[in-house]
Structure formats: structure tokens, C-alpha cells
Amino acid sequence: APAGGVGDGKLTFKPVPPNTLDSFIVPNGYDHSVVIRWGDEVVPGAPTFKLHKQTARAQAQQFGYNNDFVGVLPLGRNRSLLVVNHEYTDENLMFPGFTDVDSLSVEQLKVAMAAHGMSVVELERVQGTGEWRPVKSGKRQYNRRVTASKTKFELTGPAAGSDWLKTAADPKGRTAIGTLNNCAGGVTPWGTVLSGEENFNQYFVGGDGAPEELKPKLARYGINTTDRYPGGNRKWDRADERFDLTQHPHEAHRFGWVVEIDPYDPESRPRKHTALGRFKHEGANVIVAKSGHVVAYMGDDERFDYLYKFVSEKKFKKGNSWRNREHNLTLLESGTLYVAKLNYTSADEIDGSGELPSDGAFNGRGRWIKLVSGTRSYVEGMTADEVLTFTRLAADQVGATKMDRPEDVEASLHTGKVYVALTNNSRRGVDSNPKADEANPRNANRHGHVLELVEKHGDNSAEKFTWSLPIVAGDPADPSTYFAGYDKTKVSPISCPDNLAFDATGNLWISTDGNGLGSNDGLFATPIEGPERGHLKQFLTVPTGAETCGPFITGDNRSVFVAVQHPGEVSGASVENPASNWPDGDYAKPGVVVTWRLDGGPIGS
Ligand code: FEO
Ligand code: CA
Ligand code: CA
Ligand code: CA
Numbered sequence: 004a005p006a007g008g009v010g011d012g013k014l015t016f017k018p019v020p021p022n023t024l025d026s027f028i029v030p031n032g033y034d035h036s037v038v039i040r041w042g043d044e045v046v047p048g049a050p051t052f053k054l055h056k057q058t059a060r061a062q063a064q065q066f067g068y069n070n071d072f073v074g075v076l077p078l079g080r081n082r083s084l085l086v087v088n089h090e091y092t093d094e095n096l097m098f099p100g101f102t103d104v105d106s107l108s109v110e111q112l113k114v115a116m117a118a119h120g121m122s123v124v125e126l127e128r129v130q131g132t133g134e135w136r137p138v139k140s141g142k143r144q145y146n147r148r149v150t151a152s153k154t155k156f157e158l159t160g161p162a163a164g165s166d167w168l169k170t171a172a173d174p175k176g177r178t179a180i181g182t183l184n185n186c187a188g189g190v191t192p193w194g195t196v197l198s199g200e201e202n203f204n205q206y207f208v209g210g211d212g213a214p215e216e217l218k219p220k221l222a223r224y225g226i227n228t229t230d231r232y233p234g235g236n237r238k239w240d241r242a243d244e245r246f247d248l249t250q251h252p253h254e255a256h257r258f259g260w261v262v263e264i265d266p267y268d269p270e271s272r273p274r275k276h277t278a279l280g281r282f283k284h285e286g287a288n289v290i291v292a293k294s295g296h297v298v299a300y301m302g303d304d305e306r307f308d309y310l311y312k313f314v315s316e317k318k319f320k321k322g323n324s325w326r327n328r329e330h331n332l333t334l335l336e337s338g339t340l341y342v343a344k345l346n347y348t349s350a351d352e353i354d355g356s357g358e359l360p361s362d363g364a365f366n367g368r369g370r371w372i373k374l375v376s377g378t379r380s381y382v383e384g385m386t387a388d389e390v391l392t393f394t395r396l397a398a399d400q401v402g403a404t405k406m407d408r409p410e411d412v413e414a415s416l417h418t419g420k421v422y423v424a425l426t427n428n429s430r431r432g433v434d435s436n437p438k439a440d441e442a443n444p445r446n447a448n449r450h451g452h453v454l455e456l457v458e459k460h461g462d463n464s465a466e467k468f469t470w471s472l473p474i475v476a477g478d479p480a481d482p483s484t485y486f487a488g489y490d491k492t493k494v495s496p497i498s499c500p501d502n503l504a505f506d507a508t509g510n511l512w513i514s515t516d517g518n519g520l521g522s523n524d525g526l527f528a529t530p531i532e533g534p535e536r537g538h539l540k541q542f543l544t545v546p547t548g549a550e551t552c553g554p555f556i557t558g559d560n561r562s563v564f565v566a567v568q569h570p571g572e573v574s575g576a577s578v579e580n581p582a583s584n585w586p587d588g589d590y591a592k593p594g595v596v597v598t599w600r601l602d603g604g605p606i607g608s
Contacts, residue, residue: 014510014528014607018495018540021522025547025583027567029598033606035543036134037586038085038126038564039066040594045122047143054578054590055099059113063150068092068118069593070566072188072286072502073553074196075135076266081128083135083557084145084266086196087566087595088185091205092118096571096591099578104238112242119151120182121198123266133561133599133606147269151181151206152243155272156262159336161378162277165388170253172245179257179275180245186304187286187411187502187552192297192319193331195265199284200275201304203258208232208240212249221248223395224283225305226255256392261287261301263335276335279313280374280394286502290414291319292463297334300421302409306428307437308395309403310343310412312371314464340391341371342403343456345470347441355432355439355446357475357483365441365485366471369456372401373466407431407443407451410516411502417509418532419463421456424500426516442470449519450477450484450498453511455531473537474513474529476500478520486529487537495541496520497527502552506607507560512542514565516550524551526565528607542607543598546585548572553595560605563598 016030029035039045042052042065049064067089074086092115095101107115125138125145148154156179158168168176186201204225211231213221218228226248227233240247245254260275261284279287282303289299295318301311315338320327347353347367353360373381374397375390382390382397390397407428414421425443432438432446439446442454453474459465476498477484479491486494501516511531515524523546529539545551545567552566571583571591583591600606 013535014530014538014540016540016542016607019525019542019544021496021520021541022544023522023547024544025585027546027585027596028544030542032601033598034601035596035598036136038135038595038597039124039137040586041066041068041592043137045124045146045148047146057098057111057114059110059117059152062114062117063148063153066122066124067120067148068097069568070595071186071552071568072198073555073564073566073595074188074190075126075555075557075564076190076194078125078145081130082138083126085124085126085595086264086266087122087124088188088198089118089120089122090184090186090201090568093569093572095577096581097578101577104236109242112239113152115237116152116181116239116242117150119184120154121149121185121264123147123269132603133597135562135597145266145269149182149264149273151183153180154182155180156182157272157274158257159274159276160278160391161337161375162388162391165392167253167256167388167392170245170251170257182262182273183258185262186284189286189288189413191289192291193328194267195263195332197287197289197299198262198264199286199301200258200260200262201283201285203255203283205235206237206239207246207248207255208236208238209247209249213252217252220393220396221255223393224255224259256281259283261299261335265332277391278336278338278340280311280340281392282308282394285410288411288413290416290419290463294462294464295319296464298414298463299335300412300414302412302423303395304408304410304426306408306430307405308409309398310406310409310423312341314339314341316377337377339376340374340394341466342374342398342401343369344372344402345369345404345442353439353441353444355444357445359485360441364471365444365475366469367441369468369470371466371468372403374398374401404442405437407448410500413503413505414463415505415509415511415531417505419458419461421458422503422511423454423456424503424513425452425454426499426501427451427519442472444472444475445483451500452476453500453513473531474500474539486539489537494537494539495527497539497541501550502554504554504556506556507558507605510607512554512556514551514554523547524549526551526554526563546570547583548576548591549583549585556606561599561603563606564595565598566593566595568593
């Protein structure tokens with residue numbers, strides 16, 4: 004492709020070097036500002052945040068904790084809607100005087116529950132720049148908080164109403180309360196936001212008292228079935244008995260779904276789509292296939308878990324009419340769920356060191372294995388309800404490929420090619436765990452890799468694909484790393500890819516979580532087509548203890564949003580003794596940041 008073609012844009016910014024500074028660092032020629040932080044007003048008229056006097060009522064109107072996914076949706080000229088996930092809470096960094104979970108008051112537990120969920124916030128552009136800030140006056144009718152404790156969700160799709168989802172509070176199995184551990188997500192072509200419920204297991208207690216026949220199903224999702232209070236548990240049962248599986252064994256089944264929220268309709272009830280299966284959903288990203296069906300790509304973020312896709316039964320309707328949108332809002336309610344099986348061209352040559360096989364690439368072919376279509380199960384011995392509610396068990400049965408923690412999975416809307424962040428897997432090849440294979444080529448994989456998947460005939464609803472690994476992460480001086488064959492003396496070190504995004508020209512942006520190279524996490528960008536493919540450079544770094552989430556690049560290519568999640572999350576840190584003073588110079592607060600070019604030019608250049 005010629006210069007300026009799709010995904011091969013030159014990224015000319017000067018990379019930010021690896022560092023351990025307690026600051027948010029951007030390249031020369033760029034500026035940044037904090038858009039919103041924990042405790043800021045979301046619902047108009049929310050009480051002012053008071054660190055020493057937190058209440059659940061106030062928190063349910065304020066910006067929540069540990070922002071992860073960031074979406075920015077258009078709302079007319081110089082206005083937009085910011086939609087953010089609040090994945091989890093760090094009580095030791097939230098509550099002064101914190102000692103342990105048992106010492107938290109019931110009100111504090113309820114504050115933590117209200118600090119989970121999502122926020123919708125109206126933004127305005129600062130004239131003539133790429134900077135955005137919350138609208139501070141007027142009606143702000145779209146501003147909204149979704150929480151773990153109060154918000155009601157409609158369960159949709161084939162498993163809605165099934166026995167597995169019925170509880171004492173909801174004998175019909177159709178209305179779940181709250182959302183938990185919302186990690187990554189995506190913006191749909193019809194202007195809604197998808198959000199993945201990830202590590203929901205940590206909120207439940209009493210698995211030891213669950214019915215015996217249910218225990219293997221709970222255990223496959225990481226729920227402890229031998230101790231009432233497993234280590235690290237949040238003991239939310241003290242605030243709400245539905246988190247006690249001894250009393251309410253089905254409550255856990257109401258989490259682990261993909262949530263869809265319509266930020267343009269503040270009265271709308273968000274939905275949990277059972278047709279997309281239940282696992283530790285990192286997130287979901289949608290592309291409209293050539294056939295018109297919509298395809299959602301999804302990762303299950305656990306060591307040795309799987310890569311999935313959903314293909315809608317109905318087709319996308321173009322155009323913004325009310326009638327088309329009503330139709331498109333139903334697209335994720337029915338369809339076919341697949342899990343990926345990857346085959347290798349030279350598996351026998353993989354020794355787990357990360358050395359390239361003799362054909363010069365980690366690559367191969369693969370197939371999407373059908374698990375369920377509508378209400379028809381393709382998994383022996385499991386009904387459709389069971390396949391959707393216990394999707395991990397179904398995927399185990401069909402021999403899906405065990406991956407190194409699939410996080411964000413996102414198709415480039417420019418090329419239709421799909422990218423998968425495989426963050427790391429320290430257990431690969433260790434003890435009796437599966438050994439390295441061509442798609443997960445390193446044992447004890449500390450730094451992760453990125454997989455590129457090309458669907459047959461470029462049709463995202465196809466059942467066959469080819470794949471390759473453009474990036475095997477780490478210090479470029481480490482011979483086990485790979486940057487699409489690009490000169491490794493010119494790339495930035497990267498470790499633990501987590502979230503993915505594309506800029507307006509199709510370059511791939513990657514944010515990291517858990518940098519195994521000892522420096523702070525950050526955001527990276529690389530062309531993914533043409534001669535610059537693999538020329539990866541660090542665009543920004545986040546403060547001490549934080550991971551970099553989001554990211555989101557606006558359609559005009561002028562603004563990069565990231566979420567700074569869990570700044571100061573360092574062992575032994577507290578409100579009084581913070582490991583990070585970001586962003587205000589006192590105690591650490593998670594927040595969303597926008598970065599833009601000082602001269603108003605396109606980002607990346
Ligand atoms: Fe919440 Fe898989 O990161
Ligand atoms: Ca993540
Ligand atoms: Ca993404
Ligand atoms: Ca992660």
C-alpha cells in the first residue's frame with residue numbers, strides 16, 4: 004500500500020523511554036489532562052467527595068473506582084459521551100485507617116459495591132484542541148452510574164429464564180442485580196457499549212455449602228468450594244446475603260456475561276446477553292461481517308482458557324433511523340457461539356524457548372468450533388442453557404486451544420483482521436500444565452504476545468481462519484521476542500499486552516498491565532501493515548503501581564483517552580502511606596486521562 008494507506012501510517016512521535024516515575028508521561032509535543040477521577044461528580048448534584056466520610060449514597064452518584072474500559076461516543080459538535088468501566092476496588096487505598104476486610108463497616112462494603120460498575124459522563128471539547136472535560140453545568144441528562152449493588156439488568160438470549168439463572172430474589176431468572184468486575188469492552192456500530200464481567204468469582208462466599216452437583220461447575224469458574232471464606236475474598240455477604248452461595252447457589256451464574264448499555268438512553272435498562280456465553284469475559288468487540296451479520300470477538304482471561312466469537316442470527320441494518328437502531332439493539336440476543344481451535348504447521352519444532360520455527364513465523368490455520376446456535380447445542384450431553392451458562396465446560400469438551408490468557412480481542416475495522424492480546428502465562432509448560440505450542444510459543448511466558456487472525460475470504464462470520472504472531476513481547480534484546488521481523492534495535496520494550504485499539508489510520512495501539520520488565524505500564528503504537536509493521540513505540544507511561552487501560556482514540560485522530568487504573572497499588576501502601584501521589588499530589592486516585600498534540604495535529608505523528 005502507498006504511504007498513508009490503511010494501518011501502515013508512519014508513527015513519527017519520539018517514544019517515551021521506560022521509566023519508574025510517579026507521573027503520567029507523554030511524548031514531546033503532546034499535553035495531557037485528567038478528565039475525571041475517583042469521587043468526581045457524575046450524577047448532577049452529587050455530593051462533594053469526602054475521603055473521611057464516604058457513603059454508598061454519595062459514591063453511587065460519583066465516579067467509581069478502578070476505571071478500565073473507556074469509550075467515547077459522539078454527541079453532536081464538540082460534545083461526546085464518556086463511558087467507563089469500574090472494574091474493582093482497592094479498599095486499602097480507599098479507606099483511611101484500613102487494616103483488613105473484616106474491619107470494614109457494612110457501609111464501607113456498600114461504598115465499595117457502589118464504586119464498582121460503570122459511569123456515563125457528558126464531555127465537551129476545549130475549543131480548538133484535542134482536550135476534553137466533563138460538562139459542568141446544565142441538565143447533563145445522559146450522566147449516569149451503574150453499580151454492583153443497585154442497577155437492574157435484563158438477562159436476554161436462550162439461557163434467560165432457565166433454571167440455572169433463577170434465584171430467590173428473581174424466581175423468573177430474567178433480572179439480575181448489579182454488574183461485577185467490568186474489565187474491557189467495546190463500542191458497537193449501533194452506538195452502545197459492551198462491557199465484560201471478568202473475575203466475578205472473588206465476590207462470592209459459601210461455595211463450600213453449595214449443592215454437591217453444582218460444585219464442579221462453580222470450581223471451573225474459580226469459585227472455592229471447600230472454604231467458606233477463601234483468601235482474598237471481599238466478604239460482601241456481610242452487606243448482601245445474595246453473595247453467599249450456601250444460601251443462594253445460583254447467584255454466581257448471574258455474572259460472567261457480556262453487558263450491553265445504551266448510553267444515549269439514560270432510562271434504558273442495561274442487558275446481559277446470555278447468547279455470548281459465560282466465562283471471565285475480558286470484553287467484547289463487534290464488527291459487521293461482509294454478510295451483514297455482526298460478529299463479537301471475546302477472550303476468557305484465565306491461564307489456559309479460550310478465544311471465542313459470536314455471530315448474530317440477524318443482520319445489521321445500516322442508517323440511523325429509530326427503527327434500524329431498535330433492530331440493531333437486538334442483534335446480540337440470538338446467534339451462534341464458537342470457540343477457537345488453532346492448528347500448527349510445525350508444532351514439533353517448538354521447544355518453548357520462543358525461537359522461531361524453521362518456516363520463519365509462528366503461524367498456522369484454525370477453525371471456529373460451534374458450541375451452540377440459537378437454542379441448539381452442539382456439545383454432547385449439554386443443553387443450550389448449560390453450554391451458555393457453563394461455556395468453559397463446553398469448550399473443554401470440544402478440545403478448544405488453551406491460550407495464554409486472552410484479554411482484549413478486537414478486529415480492525417479497516418482490514419477485518421482480528422488481534423488478540425495474550426497477556427502472559429507464567430504457568431505455561433510448568434509442572435503438568437500444557438507446554439508451549441506454536442500459538443503460545445514460550446514456556447513460563449512472562450511477557451505475553453499478540454496474535455493476528457485472518458478470517459477466510461475476509462469474512463468475519465467464516466468458520467476457518469489463518470493466524471500468526473506479529474509480536475512476541477519482552478525486552479527486544481531478549482532473543483525470544485519478535486516484532487514482525489522489524490529491526491529490534493528500533494522498537495520499545497513491551498510486556499503484558501492487555502487492551503487494544505486502532506487509530507483512524509488503522510495503526511494498532513496496545514496498553515499493558517503488569518510490566519514484567521520492572522518499569523511502569525504504558526501505551527504503545529505500531530503500524531500493522533506495510534514496511535513499518537512491528538515498529539512498536541511507547542507513546543505514554545502511567546504512574547507507579549498503575550496499569551494502562553482503555554485505550555480509545557477519537558475518530559478525528561486528535562485525542563487519545565486512557566484509564567489509569569489502580570495507581571499506587573503496591574504491597575503495603577495505604578491512604579496515609581501512598582505509593583503514588585497521582586494525580587493530585589495527595590493520595591492516589593484512579594482516573595481517565597486525555598492526551599493530545601499541542602499543535603492540534605493528528606496523534607502518532
Ligand atoms: Fe481485568 Fe483481564 O484484565
Ligand atoms: Ca484487562
Ligand atoms: Ca479495545
Ligand atoms: Ca490484565
